[in-house]
Structure formats: C-alpha cells, structure tokens
Amino acid sequence: MTGWIDIGALDDIPRRGARVVKAARGCVALFRTQDDRVFALDDRCPHKGGPLSEGIVHGARVTCPLHNLVLDLETGLAEGLDEGRVATHPARVEGGRILVDAGLLAKRPAA
Amino acid sequence: MMALKLVVIGAGMASGRMLEHLFEDTPGAYDVTLFGAEPRGNYNRIMLSPVLSGEKTWEEIVTHDADWYAAHGVACRFGETVTAIDRARKVVVSKGRETPYDKLVIATGSAPFMIPVAGRELPGVLAYRDLDDTNAMIAAAAKPGAKAVVIGGGLLGLEAAAGLRLRGMEVTVLHLMGHLMERQLDPAAGYLLQKDLERRGIKVHCRAQTKAILGHERVEAVLLEDGTVYGADLVVMAVGIRPETRIATDAHLEVERGITVSDQMETSDPDILALGECVEHQGQLFGLVAPLYDMAKVAAKTLAAEPAAFRPRQTSTKLKVTGVDLFSAGDFAEGEGREEIVFRDPTRGVYKRLVLCEDRIIGAVLYGETTDGNWFFGLMQEGADISAMRETLIFGPAYQGGAPADPMAAVAALPPEAEICGCNGICKGKITEAIAGGCTTLEAVRAKTKASSSCGTCSGLVEQILAVTLGGDYAAPTVKPVCACTDLTHEDLRRLIRAKALKSMPAVMQELGWKTSCGCHVCRPALNYYLLADWPLEYQDDRQSRxxxxxxxxxxxxxxxxxxxxxxxxxxxxxxxxxxxxxxxxxxxxxxxxxxxxxxxxxxxxxxxxxxxxxxxxxxxxxxxGHAYSKGLRTVKTCVGTDFCRFGTQDSTGLGIRLEKLLWGSWTPHKVKLGVSGCPRNCAEATCKDVGIVCVDSGFEIGVAGAAGMEVKATELLAKVSTEDEAVEIVTAFIQLYRESARYLDRPYKWVAKVGLDWVKAQVVEDPQSRRALQERFDISQTVYRKxxxxxxxxxxxxxxxxxxxxxxxxxxx
Known part of the structure; x- marks a missing residue:
C-alpha cells in the first residue's frame, strides 16, 4: 500500500510532546517538536520497551521515560554511548493536518 | 634562628598577597600577627559587585579562610582596630593591649570619600567599600519598589548601580561630569555605555551636582543644585577614595596624600613598610589591583632582605557589569601629534578607538567588543611600532597577515609576553609554561600562576589559551553544570533566575545563553521547578517539561x-x-x-x-x-495518638491531617514525606522522615532531614515547641525554605547537609520575621498549587x- 493517510490535526499534539497511533505493528508515537516538525517512530524503546511517546522531547530528540535513553527522532538511533535503533516511519504536515505513511495500515510489519 | 615578629595592619588584598609571597619565599622567617578592621579575613574585594548582583556568593570570593591562616600560624585579630604605633618601643596598641613587632606593615587601604553635603549622615546613605556595605545594599533592595540613587558614575558607582538594578531596585546614577567613567572613557564610549545602562532601566543624570540629601529619620531623597529631586530609599556614594593614613600620621611617619614609600615599600622608618591604596609612590596614588600586587611582591622581598624595586606600570580597566563589554587602557585625550583610528558599528553598539603617537599605541578604548583588548594593550606596553599593520590594526590580530577570522586565532596570535591577567601581571608565556608543567584546568593554572584569580574577567582568555595549547586534550568543565545545555550550576541558575527576574523558560535560555534550542530532559524539569517555585503567580507550569x-x-x-x-x-x-x-x-x-x-x-x-x-x-x-508520583508532598504518616492510644501524649492524627491539608499540592525539589508520632514509641516512624514530629507531654519535637531510602539516616532536631500552631508554622517555613534554596532532586537531608542545620534553624526557628515571610510565600504559592x-x-x-x-x-x- 502506498500514499498518505490523515490521522489528525497538528494541534492535537502539544509542542515538545507526542501522541500515540495504534497500528497493527504495535503503537507508533507521533512527535511534534518545538518548531512544528512531526516524526513517527515505533513507541517502544530499543532498551526495555519503554513508551517513547511519554518521554521529554527536546530539539529533535526524545528521552525514554523509563531509563533516559536518548533517541534521535530523525534517524531513530540511540545517542551517546547507548546502542539501539527504533524504526521510523514517514510522516509530514500539510495544511495543519498530520499525514503518515499508509504503510502503517498493513496488518504486519514489512519483513 | 628565632622567627622575627611581623605585625600587619590591614587584612586586605595587598597585605594578603604579600603574606602569600612571604610564606612561599621565606617560610618560618616571621611570626605574623594580622589586624583587620573588618570582622573577617581577606576576600576578593573586586568581586563584591558580582555578589551584589547575585551572580556570585560571598563564599566564592573568600581568598583566605580560617584554615589558611591557621596553616601559616597567623595570629588573626579581625575586628580589632590598631589605635597607635609606638615606634620607640616597637609596639602597636589596640583595644588596651600592646603587640610588639620587629617589622611592621601598614596596609590600611583607603576610605571612601563622602561628599560633604547636608544629610550624608542619615541612615540609608552608604559607601560601597566592603561586605557590610554590600549586604546593606542587598537588604535595601529586598523591599519591593525600593529606589536607589548612586552618586558617582565611575567604575564602582556603575557596578553598584547595575547590581542594585538586577536586584530589582529603581536606580538613578548621578554623575558630576559630562559623561560616565570620564577617566577611562572618551565621550563616545561614555554615550554608548549610558545608552546600554538606560536600556537596562538605569536612569543616568550627568552634570548632576548634589546639593543635599533629604530625609527625617532616614534618607528619603536627593536634591540637586538644579532643583531636581530624586526619591531614594538608599543612597550609595561612590565618588572616590582617599588613602587611609591616620595611623601613619599619628606615628609621625612621612605622609603626603598617601604614606610615602620608597621603591622597596619602606616608609620613612625602615622597620615599617606600607603598601596598597594607603601609599604614595613618587607622587602617585594607586587604586587598581595590578600595581598593588606588584607592591606585595616587592614588600615580601624587602621583608626577606632581598633586593627588589617597585615600578608602577600601565593599567587597563574592564567594567564588571554582565552584558556590558568595555575595555580601556592608557591615555586617550586628544593632543599635539596624536592620531586616532576609530571603528564604529552602531547597529551592534560597537565602538573602538586607538590613540597613536609616533606610530605607537598610547591609548585604547573598546566598547561592545573587547576580545582584542589584551592584544592592543600588549602592543601598547611593548611600545611596538605599528606602522606596518596600521591599515588593519583596528580589526585586531586575526586580520594581521590576512589570516582568517578564527575565534581562537586572536589568542593563538598573542606573543608570549602579552599580558593576559592584568590584575596579577601574568603574561601568556607564564600560562603556557604552567600548562606545559602539567596544569590542564583553569583551576590548576589559577593555582599555579594566579592568572584570573582576582577580578576574573580574563578567565575566558585563560581557558582559550588552555584550549589552544592543549588542543583536544582540554576538557573545559570546571564545576559540574546542570547539563550539557549550559555551563551554569544549579546554584548559579537559582540565583540568576531571581537576580535577573527571569520568569519564563525562553527568558532563562535566552538570557543565560543556553546552548540548545529547547534544553533537554535534565535541565527542563529543573528549570520548570525553579521557575514555578520562585514566581508562583507569574510562571505557567510547563507540562511538556515534566x-x-x-x-x-x-x-x-x-x-x-x-x-x-x-x-x-x-x-x-x-x-x-x-x-x-x-x-x-x-x-x-x-x-x-x-x-x-x-x-x-x-x-x-x-x-x-x-x-x-x-x-x-x-x-x-x-x-x-495522593501525588504519589510527584516531587512534592507525598504522605503524612500518623499513629492514632490521644484519640485511642493509651500512651498517646498529643493528637498526632489530627496534627498529621492538618499538615497534609496545608501542604498538599505543593511542588518541592524532591519528594517530601512526613510522619507524626503521638509518643516517643514512634509508631509512625517519624524519625526517618524528611520532616518527623514526635509528640511528648510538653509539646512537639520537630525533627528534619531524615532518610530511609538509598541512605538511612535519623532526623536531626530542628526545634521543640509547646503548641500545635507553632509546630505547623515551623514545618511550613522549613518546607518553603527547602523549596526556595535546595537544588532540584536533592532530598531535604542532602540539602540540610549542604547548607547546615544551623543556617536552617536561624531562618526557620530563631528569626520570627523570616519564619513569617517564608510562611507567607508558601501561602501565596499554595493559592495556585493546592488543587x-x-x-x-x-x-x-x-x-x-x-x-x-x-x-x-x-x-x-x-
């Protein structure tokens, strides 16, 4: 499946915050930065599965609420000395609406 | 050899530095007795301005503490004034006792000049000279809406004005001359400075001749010759200083404007030396620290019977007002055969002026952009011929020879003999030598060379030299900052938020130079707490920073x-x-x-x-x-007390409920748990809580700073009171003091260990006024957060x- 789906208004997510979208592959966290960029990442920290959507968002990074792993929202990579990567998904803002990759509608994560 | 007796009158910066040299050069040669008029030892007087503005604390500017004096066997007589010198019997007289000397050093410094106008004796009229003046100014600024008039627009007066303004006072500067700091600045730079100060909310009135200070019980206003009246709760006189020579005059030593000294710092009596602001050398008086330190070096040599001679040197000046960059050195009056190079950038508020005479720099004034100041000053001191680089001279060292403008280039380009620390006369070569000798931090360089140990304005330069010399091996952090977003510590941050009245997160990040656009998970929760604790009515809690x-x-x-x-x-x-x-x-x-x-x-x-x-x-x-998740009030654990228990002495359950209903909802630096036990059997386990009350027949024992987490610690007794009301008052004041002064994520036991239980007692128990003020501030905060x-x-x-x-x-x- 290709294309974009509208999942809500940009203002549904607070600046420097996140909301969750339920998908077949598990929860996906939609982050909104201070400068209104939007990123979609799996809502599972590669460390111990913490809900990244509940972390503190700073710059284009989020800090996992469970053990403070810091992840880059653009690449999904853990920063500093930590290792790990979380899957990222295409997302964009158009006319105040948030669009995510329609691939998230798929039943299972692509292999 | 028997040690000789050395008596020193005056415990200021000059004599302090002399003692350092003396103990280093000839340890054990003298038994030293040190008299000081102030009831405390030597501190860095230049740094009183940052203490006034709230950017530094008193503890940070102490140069010699009790341990230092003890280690060198100095008998300290602080607060004891020497009233006479008996040269025939070689004793000094103080408080009815006599102290014999073999050698005597007079370092009485200077006294502030109080202009002789009516009303100068009124309470509220101060000089700006020592810690007591500084504290009096801080106290005056605590009154909301208080007004200050500073008389004197020189270095000291402007630093006082800026500090008082940062403390929230309405400040007017009165200056007799046509522009500010006329001894250091030309009119153009004086104008830029005035505009900068006015932007900070300081009113400047030049050509202001003070006629009288008005007031009945205490100062109320200042009247000028032209009829203008400025309301004032505080008047600071900073018009100048004069050498404090009375004791030397009484002892019939040779005194002109200051105590006359030779190149060896000897007075007319060879067993008596003098140094510092109280002396006159070849007709010249001294007020800046650099020549005083040179005198200290010479005096120490003379005491050690080694040859040395004092030579006055050129000095440069920097104004210590945060955010104002100003540098001046040498002579910049216009005159025959003098030329000048001027650079202006009005938008950025930059002004640079070099005064040349016969292809040599003889004066420099830099405003708004002062990084090249030391380079110009170096050329000036060397008397270097600048004709070859005249075209680009004003742009600084980075532009000489067409080199690109690298921020480090200016420092790298400095020759070894370039002076870095003007106060201590330390050149770049000394610093690179210290670095080659193993100093890898600012502190180490400071300890080894004294560079940046006085006014501190060259700290950045020293760090740049470290960076240039060590390259990648240099690790800058010296004290532990809050996080990578800032170099400030938690303590700095709390102080600056208050001193600069910063009331939002963007204001903090902008004003304090955050290195990231919106902080990180470490600083944001801390900032959010500090802001809501300090400005409960103005600050809007930021959920995304929690x-x-x-x-x-x-x-x-x-x-x-x-x-x-x-x-x-x-x-x-x-x-x-x-x-x-x-x-x-x-x-x-x-x-x-x-x-x-x-x-x-x-x-x-x-x-x-x-x-x-x-x-x-x-x-x-x-x-x-139940706020079981918060850095705030968690629970108040109680036992059943007199309601049911046959041992209960008071209504512990009732008191616990009363406290919980009062304190709930308040945010604190870390979680706070209380316990109230009805008798010393302590069923509520109150003695390991942050605050634990144990009821006894005669009243309530209030313990604080217990812990039962990663560390286990019993509470310490804060107070014993007889009524429940008093217990509630003290607990509330304690919580508020903790809210106001602890760093984020320090539990009360950690905080009390840092500030000391005695200090806490003084604020919360012993001073009823302070206790009430704390309670009032807590109540104000609770109108917002008790929900x-x-x-x-x-x-x-x-x-x-x-x-x-x-x-x-x-x-x-x-």
Whole structure:
C-alpha cells in the first residue's frame, strides 16, 4: 500500500510532546517538536520497551521515560554511548493536518 | 634562628598577597600577627559587585579562610582596630593591649570619600567599600519598589548601580561630569555605555551636582543644585577614595596624600613598610589591583632582605557589569601629534578607538567588543611600532597577515609576553609554561600562576589559551553544570533566575545563553521547578517539561501502565472511601491493589486512557490525587495518638491531617514525606522522615532531614515547641525554605547537609520575621498549587487527549 493517510490535526499534539497511533505493528508515537516538525517512530524503546511517546522531547530528540535513553527522532538511533535503533516511519504536515505513511495500515510489519 | 615578629595592619588584598609571597619565599622567617578592621579575613574585594548582583556568593570570593591562616600560624585579630604605633618601643596598641613587632606593615587601604553635603549622615546613605556595605545594599533592595540613587558614575558607582538594578531596585546614577567613567572613557564610549545602562532601566543624570540629601529619620531623597529631586530609599556614594593614613600620621611617619614609600615599600622608618591604596609612590596614588600586587611582591622581598624595586606600570580597566563589554587602557585625550583610528558599528553598539603617537599605541578604548583588548594593550606596553599593520590594526590580530577570522586565532596570535591577567601581571608565556608543567584546568593554572584569580574577567582568555595549547586534550568543565545545555550550576541558575527576574523558560535560555534550542530532559524539569517555585503567580507550569509521572499524575510502571494512589489524609479513611476504591478497582480491572508504606492504597496496572475515568470515579467519592508520583508532598504518616492510644501524649492524627491539608499540592525539589508520632514509641516512624514530629507531654519535637531510602539516616532536631500552631508554622517555613534554596532532586537531608542545620534553624526557628515571610510565600504559592490535578484532567472535554490519536487497526479492518 502506498500514499498518505490523515490521522489528525497538528494541534492535537502539544509542542515538545507526542501522541500515540495504534497500528497493527504495535503503537507508533507521533512527535511534534518545538518548531512544528512531526516524526513517527515505533513507541517502544530499543532498551526495555519503554513508551517513547511519554518521554521529554527536546530539539529533535526524545528521552525514554523509563531509563533516559536518548533517541534521535530523525534517524531513530540511540545517542551517546547507548546502542539501539527504533524504526521510523514517514510522516509530514500539510495544511495543519498530520499525514503518515499508509504503510502503517498493513496488518504486519514489512519483513 | 628565632622567627622575627611581623605585625600587619590591614587584612586586605595587598597585605594578603604579600603574606602569600612571604610564606612561599621565606617560610618560618616571621611570626605574623594580622589586624583587620573588618570582622573577617581577606576576600576578593573586586568581586563584591558580582555578589551584589547575585551572580556570585560571598563564599566564592573568600581568598583566605580560617584554615589558611591557621596553616601559616597567623595570629588573626579581625575586628580589632590598631589605635597607635609606638615606634620607640616597637609596639602597636589596640583595644588596651600592646603587640610588639620587629617589622611592621601598614596596609590600611583607603576610605571612601563622602561628599560633604547636608544629610550624608542619615541612615540609608552608604559607601560601597566592603561586605557590610554590600549586604546593606542587598537588604535595601529586598523591599519591593525600593529606589536607589548612586552618586558617582565611575567604575564602582556603575557596578553598584547595575547590581542594585538586577536586584530589582529603581536606580538613578548621578554623575558630576559630562559623561560616565570620564577617566577611562572618551565621550563616545561614555554615550554608548549610558545608552546600554538606560536600556537596562538605569536612569543616568550627568552634570548632576548634589546639593543635599533629604530625609527625617532616614534618607528619603536627593536634591540637586538644579532643583531636581530624586526619591531614594538608599543612597550609595561612590565618588572616590582617599588613602587611609591616620595611623601613619599619628606615628609621625612621612605622609603626603598617601604614606610615602620608597621603591622597596619602606616608609620613612625602615622597620615599617606600607603598601596598597594607603601609599604614595613618587607622587602617585594607586587604586587598581595590578600595581598593588606588584607592591606585595616587592614588600615580601624587602621583608626577606632581598633586593627588589617597585615600578608602577600601565593599567587597563574592564567594567564588571554582565552584558556590558568595555575595555580601556592608557591615555586617550586628544593632543599635539596624536592620531586616532576609530571603528564604529552602531547597529551592534560597537565602538573602538586607538590613540597613536609616533606610530605607537598610547591609548585604547573598546566598547561592545573587547576580545582584542589584551592584544592592543600588549602592543601598547611593548611600545611596538605599528606602522606596518596600521591599515588593519583596528580589526585586531586575526586580520594581521590576512589570516582568517578564527575565534581562537586572536589568542593563538598573542606573543608570549602579552599580558593576559592584568590584575596579577601574568603574561601568556607564564600560562603556557604552567600548562606545559602539567596544569590542564583553569583551576590548576589559577593555582599555579594566579592568572584570573582576582577580578576574573580574563578567565575566558585563560581557558582559550588552555584550549589552544592543549588542543583536544582540554576538557573545559570546571564545576559540574546542570547539563550539557549550559555551563551554569544549579546554584548559579537559582540565583540568576531571581537576580535577573527571569520568569519564563525562553527568558532563562535566552538570557543565560543556553546552548540548545529547547534544553533537554535534565535541565527542563529543573528549570520548570525553579521557575514555578520562585514566581508562583507569574510562571505557567510547563507540562511538556515534566517527567512522565508528573505530566500524567500517575506512576508509570515497567509495562507502560500506571499506578493510581488516592490521598488518605493522615492515613485515615472511611468505609465509603474504601467502597469507592474497591468499585473503581473492579470497574477498571485493576490487576493489583496494594497497601503502601505511606498508609494508603495503590491501584496498580491502570491503562493510560482509563486514567481520567478512574479519577472521575474517585473524585465522586471525595478522593483526590495522593501525588504519589510527584516531587512534592507525598504522605503524612500518623499513629492514632490521644484519640485511642493509651500512651498517646498529643493528637498526632489530627496534627498529621492538618499538615497534609496545608501542604498538599505543593511542588518541592524532591519528594517530601512526613510522619507524626503521638509518643516517643514512634509508631509512625517519624524519625526517618524528611520532616518527623514526635509528640511528648510538653509539646512537639520537630525533627528534619531524615532518610530511609538509598541512605538511612535519623532526623536531626530542628526545634521543640509547646503548641500545635507553632509546630505547623515551623514545618511550613522549613518546607518553603527547602523549596526556595535546595537544588532540584536533592532530598531535604542532602540539602540540610549542604547548607547546615544551623543556617536552617536561624531562618526557620530563631528569626520570627523570616519564619513569617517564608510562611507567607508558601501561602501565596499554595493559592495556585493546592488543587486536585485529577479533577482538572478528568473533565470530559480533555479526556480525548489521554487516548490514542488514531487507531489504524480499526481502519485496516474496515
């Protein structure tokens, strides 16, 4: 499946915050930065599965609420000395609406 | 050899430095007795301005503490004034006793010049000379809306004005001359400075001749010759200083304007030396620290019977007002055969002027951009011929020879003999030598060379030299900053938020130079706390800067579910409340119901989207958030006290409930747990709480700073009082003091260990005025924060925010 789906208004997510979208592959966290960029990442920290959507968002990074792993929202990579990567998904803002990759509608994560 | 007796009159910066040299060069040669008029040892007087503005604390500017004096066997007579010198018998007289000397050093410094106008004796009229003046100014600034008039627009007066302004006072500077700092600045730079100060809210009145200071019981206003009247709760006179020579005159030593000294710092009596601001050398007086330190070196040599001679040298000046960059050196008056190079950039407020005479720099004034100051000053001191680089001279060293403008280039380009630390006369070569000798931090260089140890304005330069010399091996951090977003410590941050009245997170980040656009997970929660604690009425709590638990008003568990703990006041509940809790647990299929250590019930495993609904149900039964998730008041654990217990001495349950109802909802640097036990059997385990009250027959014993977490520690007794009201007052004041002065994430026991229980007692127990003020500030804060966050978030219209934004699994199924 290709294309974009509208999942809500940009203002549904607070600046420097996140909301969750339920998908077949598990929860996906939609982050909104201070400068209104939007990123979609799996809502599972590669460390111990913490809900990244509940972390503190700073710059284009989020800090996992469970053990403070810091992840880059653009690449999904853990920063500093930590290792790990979380899957990222295409997302964009158009006319105040948030669009995510329609691939998230798929039943299972692509292999 | 028997040690000789050395008596030193005056415990200031000059004599302090002389003693350092003396103990280093000839240890054990003298038994030293040190008299000081102030009741304290030597401190860095130049740094009083940052103390006034709140950017430094008193402790940070002490140069010699009690340990130092003890280690060098100095007999300290601080607060004891020497009243006479008996040269025939070689003794000094003080407070009715005599102290014999073999050698005597007079370092009495200078006295502020008070202009002889009516009213100068009124309370509230101060000089700006020592710590007591500084503290009096800080105290005056504490009154809301207080006005200050500073007489004198020189270095000292302007630093006083800027400091008082930062403390929130309405400040007017009166200056006799046509422009500010006329001895250091030309009119153009004086104008830029005036504009800068006015932008900071300081009113400047030049050509102001003071006629009288008005007031009845204390100062009320200042009247000028032209009829202008400025209201004033405080008047600071900073018009100049004059050498303090009375004791030398009385002893019939040779005194002109200052005590006359030779190149060896000897007075007309070879057994008596003098140095510092009290002396006159070849007709010249001295006020800046650099020549005083040179004198100290020479005096120490003379005492060690080694040859040395004092030569006055050129000095440069910097104004220590945060955000104002100003440098001046040499002579910049216009005159025959003098030329000048001027650079102006009005938009940036930059002004640079070099005065040349016969192809040599003889004066420099830099405003707004002073990084090249030391380079110009070096050329000036060397008397270097600048004709070859005249075209680009004003642009600084980075542009000589067409080199690109690298921020480090200016420093790298400095020759070894370039002076870095003007106060201590330390050149670049000395510093690179120290670095080659193993100094890798600013502190190490400072300890080895004294560079940057006085006024501190060259600290940045020294660090740049470290960086240039060590390259990648240089690790800059010296004190532990809050996080990588800033170089400030928590303590700096708290102080600056108050001193600069910063009331929002963008204001803090802008004004204090945050290195990141919106902070990080370390600084943001701390900043959010400091701001809401200091400005409860103005600051808007920032949910996105809170950790998940405080943002969601529940404790996140390892599987992403939450635990919900309703408040049970003093651990007392009712069948109706228990029924409501049981119903909620069943309705939301709560996997575990557990009794906590804090005498309440925990519902574990609630899903985030169910939180508003379960809160609404609990609210229905009158239950509110227990804040089991917050850096704030958690629980007040109690025993049954006199109500039921046969041993109870007071109503411990009632007191616990009263305290919890008073304190709940307040945010604190870390969590706070209380306990109230009805008798010393201590069933509420009060003696390991942050605040624990043990009731006894005669009243209440209030203990604080206990711990029962990673560390276990019994409480320490803060006070014993006879009534419940007093106990409540003291506990409230203690909590507020903790809120105002602890660093974020320090529990009370850590904070008390840092500030000392005596200090806490002084504020909370011994000074009723301070206690009341703390209580009042707590009450103001509680008008905003004593409310149930659950009720707020349980409202129907906000519930959607707790649920997923979208459910694509449903759409996929459609």
């Amino acid at each position: 950790f998940v638990n405080e943002r969601n008003h529940a404790n996140i568990q390892k599987d992403g579910t939450y635990s919900v703990v309703p408040r049970m006041w003093g651990g007392v509940t009712t069948p109706a409340e228990l029924r409501a809790i049981a119903d909620a647990a069943e309705k939301f299929a709560v996997p575990m119901v557990k009794v906590t250590g804090g005498q309440r019930i925990d519902l574990l495993g609630v899903r985030k989207e169910d939180l508003p609904a379960i809160w609404a149900d609990l609210n229905q039964a009158g239950l509110v958030s 149930d966050p659950w009720a707020e978030h349980a409202r129907a219209e906000t519930r959607a925010r707790w649920a997923p934004l979208a459910d694509l699994t449903l759409e996929a199924a459609e």
